[in-house]
Amino acid sequence: MASLSVAIAFGVRLLLVLLFLPFSALDKILNFKGAVGQAREAVHATGPATVLILIGLGVEIGMSLCILTGFADRAAAFVLAGYCGVTALLWKQFWAPGDFWAGGQGRALFWDFLKNFALAGGFLLITFGTGAGTVESFFADPLASSHPYAVQAGP
Template sequence: MASLSVAIAFGVRLLLVLLFLPFSALDKILNFKGAVGQAREAVHATAPATLLILVGLGVEIGMSLCILTGTADRAAAFVLAGYCGVTALLWKPFWRPGDFWSGGKGRELFWDFLKNFALAGGFLLITFGTGAGTVQDFLTDPLGSTHPYAAESGFPKG
């Protein structure tokens, strides 16, 4: 039963990071020039756009690996939650096209915007836990691990 629990814990974390590792990271690597071009839409200059893509690549790979391995996973999930929020604001500006009510690009961006924030919520569950009593764990030791693959359950016995 313990191996099933570990497999489920790993599978849930894999589902959370799957968008970033391998897909988004691999897309940035294989289509680096295109990724920089997309980043230029937000910053309008090649050097800062390149830096943004490199930082994004580091965040996507590094933080995803931390979440999968359980190493400083709270901090990594917090960073990825912020990353989701920032990318939603920079690259999913549904308010700009002005065609939200007519079903155009603004409406498509709106759903992507919400998906980013929903994903951020999933990462914040790793960061802060699922209840008010677990928030203090992160505040006390932000670089600590949730020990996702430990055999004992995280639920109080009662």
Template sequence: MASFSIAVAFGVRLLLVLLFLPFSALDKILNFRGAVGQARQAVHSTGPATVLILIGLFVEIVMSLGILTGIADRFAAFVLAGYCGVTALLWKQFWKPGDFWSGGKGRELFWDFWKNLALAGGFLLVTFGTGASTVATFFSDPFASSNPYSISETAR
């Protein structure tokens, strides 16, 4: 039963980061020029857009690995939650096209915006856990591991 519990814990974490590692990170690598072009929509200059994409790659790869391995996983999840929020605000601005009610691009961005925020909520669950008392635990040692793959006798 212990190995099943570990597999479930890993599987849940994998589902949470699968969008970023490998898919989004690989897309940024294979279509780097296109990714920079998309980032230019927010910053209007190639240099800063390139830096944003490189930071995004770092976040998507390193933080996803942190969540999967359990190494500083709460901090990694906190960073990815912020990343999802910033991405929603910068690139999923459903209010800008002005065609929300006619079913245009604004409607599509609306759902992407809320998906990003929902994903941020999932990462915050990894960060803080499910109880109010765990918030203080995170802020007292944000780089500590949550030890997601340890089996304790009291966890039954």
């Protein structure tokens, strides 16, 4: 039963980071020029856009690995939650195309915007836990691991 518990804990974390590692990170690597082009929509210059993509790549790979391994996973999840929020605000601007109710790209961006924030909520559950009592432990030691694969003995 302990191995099933560990497998489920790992699987849940894998589902949370699967978008970033391997898919988004691999897409940034294989289509680096296109990724920089997309980043230029927000910063309008190639140099800063390239830096943004490299930072994003580092965040996606590094923080995902921390979450999967349990190493400083709460801090990593906090960073990924912020990353989801920032990317939603920069690249999922559903309000920009115009009339939301007329359909088109604005509605699609709206759902992507909400998905980013829902994913951020999942990462914040790793960061702070599921109850009010676990929030204090994050603030007491933000770089501590949550020990996601530790199996406690039964009652």
